[in-house]
Amino acid sequence: MTRIIIACFxxxxxxxxxxxxxxxxxxxQTGTNTFGAKVNGQLWAPQGFGPFPADNLLDATxxxxxxxxxxxxxxxxxxxxxxxxxxxxxxxxxxxxYQLNTTTSRAGSKSYALYxxxxxxxxxxxxxxxxxxxxxxxxxxxxxxxxxxxxxxxEAVSSNxxxxxxxxTEGRFDIKIK
Numbered sequence: 001m002t003r004i005i006i007a008c009f010x011x012x013x014x015x016x017x018x019x020x021x022x023x024x025x026x027x028x029q030t031g032t033n034t035f036g037a038k039v040n041g042q043l044w045a046p047q048g049f050g051p052f053p054a055d056n057l058l059d060a061t062x063x064x065x066x067x068x069x070x071x072x073x074x075x076x077x078x079x080x081x082x083x084x085x086x087x088x089x090x091x092x093x094x095x096x097x098y099q100l101n102t103t104t105s106r107a108g109s110k111s112y113a114l115y116x117x118x119x120x121x122x123x124x125x126x127x128x129x130x131x132x133x134x135x136x137x138x139x140x141x142x143x144x145x146x147x148x149x150x151x152x153x154x155e156a157v158s159s160n161x162x163x164x165x166x167x168x169t170e171g172r173f174d175i176k177i178k
Contacts, residue, residue, distance in 0.1 A: 021045045028174045029140040031147040033058055035073040037085070037171035039115065044083070048076030060148050060175040062141070067091045068109070069138075069148065071173060081123075086114040087136060087152065094141050100154050101133040111136075113154045115166050126156035126166040134168065146177040 021043040025034035035058050036045040046057035060071045069092045073085040089098045090111045104110040113134060116125040128134055134154020141148050152171035158164045 021047070024170060024172060025174070027139075027149075027151065027172045029147065029149040030174065031145065031149075031176045032174045033176055035071075035085070035171075035173045035175065037152070038169045039083075040167055041169075044075065046073045046075055048074075048079065048082075058175060060173075060177050062092070062143065062148060062177045064143055067093060069141075071148075071175065073173075080119045081117060082119070083115070083117050086116075088112055089136055089138075092138065092141065095138050095150075097135050097137045099133065099135050100128040101130060103129040113152065113156060113168070115156055115168060124158055124160065124164075126158050126164070128154050128156050132157045132165065143177075147174070148177055149174040 021036070024036040024038070024043060025032075025045065028034065036043065038044065048057070057076070058073050060069065062069045067090065069089045071085070071087040075083045088111060090109055092098065098111055100111050100113050102110045102112070104112050113128045114125060117123045132155040134152065136150055136152040138148065138150040140150070150173060152168070152173070154168050156166045156168065
């Protein structure tokens with residue numbers, strides 16, 4: 001029994017080691033559950049594991065009645081300093097380009113993108129606004145097979161004084177919708 005516990009712990013420890021992201025995922029449209037981008041020129045992808053086994057690194061939900069698409073991607077590989085993306089796109093009707101160009105709160109019903117660092121609680125957040133904008137291009141929205149794919153790019157500003165800017169480029173995703 002002790003050997004089994006040690007083996008399980010060893011596998012868990014090895015799985016939690018930080019892996020360097022060497023390239024962005026391919027731009028696919030098959031529901032491969034991939035997500036990646038460059039954050040100020042540095043490669044970023046979901047990695048690690050959440051504080052609870054049920055936590056997913058990547059998920060997307062789509063409400064066809066309201067047209068709201070929410071994408072969350074998390075990187076727990078450098079715990080306790082974690083980073084995440086949250087992208088909410090309002091009024092999605094199918095493939096097309098959706099603008100991230102309004103100032104809103106996270107609880108709002110307008111499109112936004114958010115990149116944040118946290119240590120159990122947010123430490124710093126960068127959000128799109130009317131002045132710091134971007135777009136998401138949905139290349140596939142398949143509500144039968146539950147797949148959403150596309151690309152994104154945006155600039156986001158922090159609420160700190162003085163504010164800092166994050167430039168997110170070459171973003172791509174191919175996710176199974178929940």
